[in-house]
Amino acid sequence: MGDLENSKLQAMRHSLAHVMATALTNLWPEVKLGIGPAVDTGFYYDVDLGSKMLTEEDFKSITEEMRKVINADQDFEQYDLSIGEALKWAKSNNQTYKTNLLNDLKRSGTTVAKDLEAAELGTITEGNSAVETVSFYKNGEFTDLCRGPHVESTGKVGAFKLMRVSGAYWRGNEKNAQMQRIYGAAFDTKEQLNKHLEMLEEAKKRDHRKLGQEMDLFLFSELVGSGLPMFTPRGTVLREELASFSNQLRQKHGFQKVWIPNITKTDLYKVSGHWDKFGDELFLVESQETSDKFALKPMNCPHHNQIFASQARSYREMPVKYLETTTVYRDEKSGELGGLSRVRAVTQDDSHVYCRSDQIEQELNFLLADANELYKTVNMRLRVRLSYRDDSDAYLGTKELWETAQKQLKNAVVKSKLDYFEQDGEAAFYGPKIDFMATDALGREHQLATVQLDFVQPERFELEYTGEDGKKHRPIMIHCALLGSIERFLSVYIEHSAGKFPVWLAPEQVRIITVNQEDSTVQFAQELLERAIKLNLRATVDNNNESVGKKIRSSEILKIPYTVVIGEKEITSGNLAPRIRRDMEVESDLETFQADHFLITVANEAVARVDKTTLYDGDRKL
C-alpha cells in the first residue's frame, strides 16, 4: 500500500472517530471526549460518560446514529482558534479533557506529549515554543479540537464496524481517570472489512487456548494458580521436540548443557543488580530451617555466571558457551496474564556466550544461522531489528566497546541475509541487541527470539579470563533464546499452524485403526505398532468397539498426520493405504505402501523435520 493511499485511509479512519463522537454527542449530550485517533485496523475514541457504562448492546444504537451522520454527508470544515478562545470553547462545552490537553499545549515547552497525542493534536514540538493557535474541525453541529486531516465530508468514510469497548486511562497513565474506549474496525471497502473480520474469525478458531483444550495439550488449574500452565503428555511432546531442536542447533556450534537449581539466595540478585529491577516481580521463598532469604529465579544468567567463574579461564578456551532449557518465575500482575502468552512460569531455551570482544561477530553468525534455520523449519518469516544506543549517557560500558560491538552486530546481520532495520536508542542499558520478529500464517508479527550483548553483568560479577598478554580481561556476554519462551512460542505456533503440526512435532504421528476386534486383526495392528515404536515413531492402536468411521473421526479431530486402517486386505497383502491429513501435500506415487516402507518414510520425515503442511492463506480456506 502506497503512502498516499495509506494516509487517505488514516484520514478516513480518523474521520470515523469524529463521526462516532458526533453520534455519541447526539445520544448522550453530556459526553466528555478524550482523544480519538486512527489505529492499525480502524479507530477508537476515549470517552467519559459519567456513570453510563457502555456495553456491546449499545453498539447498535451508536451505529445507527453514526449512519445518520454519514447519510447527512456533513462537510468537515477546518478553522483555527487562539489557545485562549479554544479554552473558552472547551470550558463552555464542559469538555474537561480537552481543557487539559489545551493547557498542556499552551505550555508545550514543558509538555511531554505522547506520539499519538502529538499526531492527533498537531502539537508543534520543534523549538519547544508554546502553541498559539490550535486547529478545529466541525461537521454539522459537532466541533472537535483536531489537527486532521479528514476526508471532505462524513459521507466519505468507507466501511466500518464497532468492535468492542474497554477501559483506558486518560493519557495512558494509571493514576488518571479511566475512560471508556470504543474500538471500531474500518477499511476502504466492505470487502476489505469483511476480509479483516474473516481473519479475526479464523484467529478465533485457531485460538491456542481453545486448541490447547480440544487437542489435549495443556491446562490450568484453579488450585495451582493463575498463569501456571501444566502440560499433558501430548503438549509435553511439543515442548520437548521444540526445545531439543533449539538445543541441537546450538550444540552443533559448541554450546554445552548446564544445569542450575530453580531457587537462589537473594544475594545473587543483589550482586547482579536485578534485585531492584525485578522488585515486586520476584517470588520470594522462605526457608524454615535457616535465616537465608531465597527467591525463585527470574532469569538464569547470574547462575550461569557462577559456573563460568568457578575456574580460572584462559583466552584459549574462549568462547565458553552454556545452554539450558529451564523455567524462570515472574510474578506478573494479575491482569497481565493470558493463556500461554503471558504466564508466571516461563521456560526459556536460554544460552550464554562468554567471549572476547573480537569474537562477537563470529558468535553472532552462529546464533543468526540457528535462528534462521529454526524459523525456516517452523515456516515463519523472520526479520530483525538492530537496537543501538543513542548519544545519551544512559548506557554502561565504554563508547569504544559499544562501537565495535554494534559494528559486529551489523556485519553479522548483513551476512545472515535477514531483512533488518536499525534503530538508535532501543538498546538495553547494558548492551545492544537483535530483536527477531516472526510473522505467522495470519500475518501477525511476534517477538520471540532475542540476542542481547551484555557489558554489565561481567563487570558486576567480576568475570575474567587471562589473555595472551598474561593480564586479566573482561569477557563479553551474549544472551540468546531462539524460541524465546516455550510457552509463548507455543501460543504463537499453535495459532500459526492451527494445530496441524508437521510430523516431527505431532504428539501422535501415526494412528492404527482396526476394522474389527478379531484376534488376527488386533495382532497385526499390535505388530505394526511395535515396528513403529522401534522406529521412534509416536503411534497408537485404536481397537475400540466402534465403527471405522467413528475411529477415523476421532483421529481427524486430534489432527493426527497419518491414519492407517487394518483389516482383511492389509493382513493379506501387507500393504497399507494411509489416510493423510488433508492439509498435507503428498506426492501422488505415495498412495499405497508396503507396511515397513510406510513406517520408514514417516520416520525419515520426522527426523528430517520435513513440513508438508500448507498454511492459512486468506483466499484459500483450509
Next chain:
RNA sequence: GCCACCUUAGCUCAGUUGGUUAGAGCGACUGUUUUGUAAACAGUAGGUCGUCGGUUCGAAUCCGACAGGUGGCUCCA
C-alpha cells in the same frame, strides 16, 4: 493493579418475571453389534449451579466479597 463482561456435568451449552426432584448433545462406562476411511443402537453413571456471605417464606436466578477466566488499559519485550 485498574475498567467492563463472564463462571451451570470432563467438554459445548439450555434453564421463562426468584417457585417442587436443574436439562440436552458430545465424551466416559456397560451391553448389543464385528464394523472398510469424519459420528451404529440401547442403557448407566456424572452437578451443593466457581467459593463464601447476605436479601427472601423460598436463590442457579437478586446483592456483596473473594477466586478463576475473557477483552482492553497500565506494565513487560
